[in-house]
Amino acid sequence: MAKEWPLWEVFIRSKQGLNHKHVGSLRAADSQMALENARDVYTRRSEGISIWVVESNSVHANDPADADAYFEPSDTKIYRHPTFYDVPDGVKHM
Amino acid sequence: MKNLSNEELEKRFQEKIDKDIKIEPNDWMPDAYRKSLIRQISQHAHSEVVGMLPEGNWITRAPNLRRKAVLLAKVQDEAGHGLYLYSACETLGANREQTIDDMHEGKAKYSSIFNYPAVTWADMGAVGWLVDGAAIMNQVALCRTSYGPYARAMVKICKEESFHQRQGYEILTTLCRGTPQQKAMAQDALNRFWWPSLMMFGPSDAESPNSEQSIRWKIKRFTNDELRQQFVDASVPQADILGLTIPDNNLKWNEERQHYDFGEINWDEFWQVLEGNGPCNKERINARKAAKENGEWVRNAALAFAEKRALRKTA
Ligand SMILES: [Fe+2]
Numbered sequence: 001m002a003k004e005w006p007l008w009e010v011f012i013r014s015k016q017g018l019n020h021k022h023v024g025s026l027r028a029a030d031s032q033m034a035l036e037n038a039r040d041v042y043t044r045r046s047e048g049i050s051i052w053v054v055e056s057n058s059v060h061a062n063d064p065a066d067a068d069a070y071f072e073p074s075d076t077k078i079y080r081h082p083t084f085y086d087v088p089d090g091v092k093h094m
Numbered sequence: 095m096k097n098l099s100n101e102e103l104e105k106r107f108q109e110k111i112d113k114d115i116k117i118e119p120n121d122w123m124p125d126a127y128r129k130s131l132i133r134q135i136s137q138h139a140h141s142e143v144v145g146m147l148p149e150g151n152w153i154t155r156a157p158n159l160r161r162k163a164v165l166l167a168k169v170q171d172e173a174g175h176g177l178y179l180y181s182a183c184e185t186l187g188a189n190r191e192q193t194i195d196d197m198h199e200g201k202a203k204y205s206s207i208f209n210y211p212a213v214t215w216a217d218m219g220a221v222g223w224l225v226d227g228a229a230i231m232n233q234v235a236l237c238r239t240s241y242g243p244y245a246r247a248m249v250k251i252c253k254e255e256s257f258h259q260r261q262g263y264e265i266l267t268t269l270c271r272g273t274p275q276q277k278a279m280a281q282d283a284l285n286r287f288w289w290p291s292l293m294m295f296g297p298s299d300a301e302s303p304n305s306e307q308s309i310r311w312k313i314k315r316f317t318n319d320e321l322r323q324q325f326v327d328a329s330v331p332q333a334d335i336l337g338l339t340i341p342d343n344n345l346k347w348n349e350e351r352q353h354y355d356f357g358e359i360n361w362d363e364f365w366q367v368l369e370g371n372g373p374c375n376k377e378r379i380n381a382r383k384a385a386k387e388n389g390e391w392v393r394n395a396a397l398a399f400a401e402k403r404a405l406r407k408t409a
């Protein structure tokens with residue numbers, strides 16, 4: 001089988017002021033072709049004003065099988081939330 | 095989590111499904127779930143791509159510039175749908191080129207509707223109205239499928255599909271308001287496409303061995319027969335408005351069921367076409383093979399060019 005074009009992840013900013021969001025992936029020989037293909041398949045109806053493409057093998061992720069333990073520190077620190085604190089009745093603007 | 099038995103993993107997997115929690119690419123999943131999805135998503139992708147052939151044939155023959163621009167945009171959308179689906183399939187570890195070769199070798203199917211020829215302009219109307227209509231019915235149901243990337247692809251596809259059916263219905267509306275010959279052409283297209291469109295929903299539930307497990311895993315959310323009934327119920331009033339007659343003597347409203355009853359599908363024809371003996375099976379596969387083979391030097395050249403440019407940058 002012939003060598004395949006690399007896989008790219010596509011991120012699109014839908015309008016000024018919003019962040020780029022992952023929308024899918026595609027194959028392309030290089031970054032320029034990846035950008036043009038992304039424009040043609042992911043923004044045919046004005047879905048975007050800016051595109052990022054990142055080669056899929058550059059994306060590193062945590063292991064979902066360990067997600068419970070991995071994110072445990074953020075679940076146990078309830079004092080990070082404002083509702084943890086008692087504030088006397090009548091206190092305003094807080 | 096790492097050292098759980100297969101049995102325990104499967105139990106937790108089913109619990110997630112039951113709670114409507116989506117499954118994402120790197121999550122643990124049973125092999126059979128993965129295989130089932132690869133089969134279904136790749137067949138879906140092949141259908142989008144092969145589906146471009148009968149309509150592509152009419153782009154240069156469209157009756158005016160407006161119709162031509164619309165048909166071109168629709169066919170371009172179908173190419174995009176194929177791409178979203180191949181990408182979703184790749185997230186499951188499937189090799190895209192291999193799935194395509196499987197179709198070319200007859201090991202993977204695509205929707206049998208595309209093995210019927212589109213012989214008149216009215217067929218572009220019937221295809222948009224009925225074939226895209228049936229596809230939409232199926233795809234709307236799949237927006238809630240349990241595998242995240244498949245569900246997201248479906249949401250995007252459904253948004254794009256909505257004009258496909260309307261443009262087809264508009265073609266038929268225009269023909270039905272035209273000369274008697276034009277109206278006859280519309281009726282002829284409906285006569286040929288009605289039954290194959292009903293077949294698009296697949297074998298009846300009794301003959302559909304994978305269906306039950308697919309429903310349990312929420313890959314499918316409705317059975318073939320449920321979706322087929324929905325389609326008939328939606329299409330009958332639409333045919334009435336066109337002033338066209340659906341070619342089924344047994345079609346009638348059932349007050350008790352609150353659904354239309356309809357005649358028996360010719361399942362022999364369905365299986366024949368699926369096995370490769372439809373009017374256009376060979377033509378379609380040959381066209382897809384030729385596209386892959388004739389484009390190979392272009393893909394290789396693009397890769398060689400990219401490699402050369404990358405080298406020059408580092409030098
Ligand atoms: Fe489509």
Ligand SMILES: [Fe+2]
Nearest residue numbers: 172226255258
């Ligand atoms: Fe479509």
